[in-house]
Amino acid sequence: MHDFFPGLAGIPAAKSSISFVDGHEGILEYRGIRIEELAEHSSFLETAFLLLFNHLPTNFELDQFTRNIFHHRRIKYRIIDLLKSLPEQGHPMDALQAAVAALGMFYPVHDVREETTRYLTAIRLIAKLPTIVAAFARLRRGDEPIPPRDDLTYAENFLYMLTEQVPDLALTKIFDVCLILHAEHTMNASTFSGMVTASTLAAPYTVISSSIGTLEGPLHGGANEAVVHMLEEINSEKDIPLFVEDKLSKKEKIMGFGHRIYKVKDPRAIVMQKFAQQLDNPNDTRSLYTLARALEREMESQVGPKGIRPNIDFYSGIIYHRMGIETDLFTPIFAMARVAGWLAHCFEQYQENHLFRPDQIYDGPHRRPYQPIEERIKGQCEE
Ligand SMILES: CC(C)(COP(=O)(O)OP(=O)(O)OC[C@H]1O[C@@H](n2cnc3c(N)ncnc32)[C@H](O)[C@@H]1OP(=O)(O)O)[C@@H](O)C(=O)NCCC(=O)NCCS
Known part of the structure; x- marks a missing residue:
């Protein structure tokens, strides 16, 4: 008889160098750096780079990463059409999940282990999630989506696309730090579900859409x-x-x-x-x-x-x-930040891949007779 751990509590499902948490001392580190330090000194994009590439970027690397993200912030008009066709009263997390899954159809990935492809999918996902979230939020109110502005930082641009107003520096900083704090958190439910999907060598768009679905529930991001x-x-x-x-x-x-x-x-x-x-x-x-x-x-x-x-x-x-943000956008904003951590885990999984296929403890009957339909009575056992 196997031991059984409901919710896999305490069972390591992977080795990872992305983040570390000590729940008794209240410590969280991304790639070895305390989150308090990152909150004080870093930016969301720099932290995303750190999570993905395991080192803080040089000026040149950060500049290039930021330019690439900015270049890919726009979304195709067909993605906007897709968002327009969704019910306004539907949850924005479902809209985000659908749009991210659809991105995979526009940008097919042939080899998930190929480095350039991986880099580009990470750039596209980090870049486009805020545009999708802001676009759906506006479309459901009957407003046109606002295209991204290249003169604005990542956090500023999201708030601008959402509200049509450029936020002040203090608010931008707070929002950016919120994104840093949400960017990664070891082996939680949404990361694990993404890793299970990645272990089948599915493309990162599919992986991230699995994670978004898992994040939505009220026991997690919701x-x-x-x-x-x-x-x-x-x-x-x-x-x-x-x-x-x-x-x-x-x-x-x-x-x-x-x-x-x-x-x-x-x-x-x-x-x-x-x-x-x-x-x-x-x-x-x-x-x-x-x-x-x-x-x-x-x-x-x-x-x-x-x-x-x-x-x-x-x-x-x-x-x-x-900040005046609608309540049902909180979890999509969480996803916009966590995509950095999810991608880091997804790439780590591709690197040392082993298909997830846990065991189960069967506790049902055996050798049950097949009962003809005319003999079945609702709720009554056939034996
Ligand atoms: C996050 C969460 C699922 C983790 O819980 P867990 O490790 O699975 O622990 P359990 O749900 O089994 O709870 C253990 C005990 O603490 C209690 N407990 C845990 N969280 C509680 C809460 N938010 N309010 C009241 N009681 C709580 C449970 O009732 C249980 O009590 P019992 O031992 O008397 O039966 C749980 O704390 C929770 O549901 N929190 C509220 C939702 C939330 O804020 N989620 C965001 C997480 S970042």
């Missing part, structure tokens, strides 16, 4: 949306103790708390919290940040000792909300 909905439901700070007690007594999850790996506060949530505080308006009687802080305190007293503490999604949603 939690950032759920946090904002949850905070909006709470009327005032004084309702929080009862809210928490009620949820815990019903064994319901409080969104934005808990993590399979972190037993202390997620180091990304610590950085995010500072930004949420910076953007908070203390005169706002319905400040989500104030409610979030009160909720964090209450959770700490009730379940903190069990290691259930804020994760990245707790404060990220509040930041995007303050």
Whole structure:
């Protein structure tokens, strides 16, 4: 009899040099560099380069990488037509997944292990995801998509394509750091699903579309949306103790708390919290940040000792909300950043490929007789 580990908890599925996490000390490193350092000194594109190529770029390398990304930011009119044909009320993550899968039809990949092809697919995916997200967000409101502007940085350009306004430097910096913090996180569900797809030697577009599908769920990337909905439901700070007690007594999850790996506060949530505080308006009687802080305190007293503490999604949603971004775009923005990490894992998988084919423990019947249709009674066992 095999041991069984539901959710594969604690089972290593790969060797990787991309990122490292220590859930007890609250440490996260990308290619050996602490995320706090990257948040302070790096940019999203530089971090994406680091994740993909395992070293910080020189000026020349970063310049070339950035130019290549900027060159590929536009999307084909047929991708826009595809987005136009999707229902406006559909979730933007589904639109993103469909558009990314469609990209693979426009840019067929013949050999996933060929280096130039890999580089170009990485460039295209990092470049085009923001354009797709912004285009769908505008099309569903009846507005034309705004083409990318080459004089704007990666973060500035996304916010411009979304809002038609160039954001100020402080907001751009916050948004860019949010992308850095979301860019990679070891072997989580979306990375794993992408790696399973990559292990069949499917093209990176298909790999990334698998990961996007997995990220969408509320137990993974979708939690950032759920946090904002949850905070909006709470009327005032004084309702929080009862809210928490009620949820815990019903064994319901409080969104934005808990993590399979972190037993202390997620180091990304610590950085995010500072930004949420910076953007908070203390005169706002319905400040989500104030409610979030009160909720964090209450959770700490009730379940903190069990290691259930804020994760990245707790404060990220509040930041995007303050920036005026629609709630259902939070997870697509997460995907725009995480594509860097997904691609790094995808390429690592191609390099040392071994088809994922786990085992299962069968616990069904054997030698069951085939029953003719006229003898079958609904809900009744045939034996
Ligand atoms: C992320 C998550 C799935 C990881 O959980 P996990 O390692 O699989 O742990 P479990 O879901 O088995 O939870 C273990 C225990 O902690 C409790 N718990 C975990 N997260 C909790 C939360 N957010 N609120 C309340 N209780 C929680 C569970 O009820 C369970 O309690 P029990 O031992 O009394 O049955 C889980 O914490 C969760 O669902 N969080 C909310 C969603 C979220 O924020 N996701 C974003 C992750 S970055």
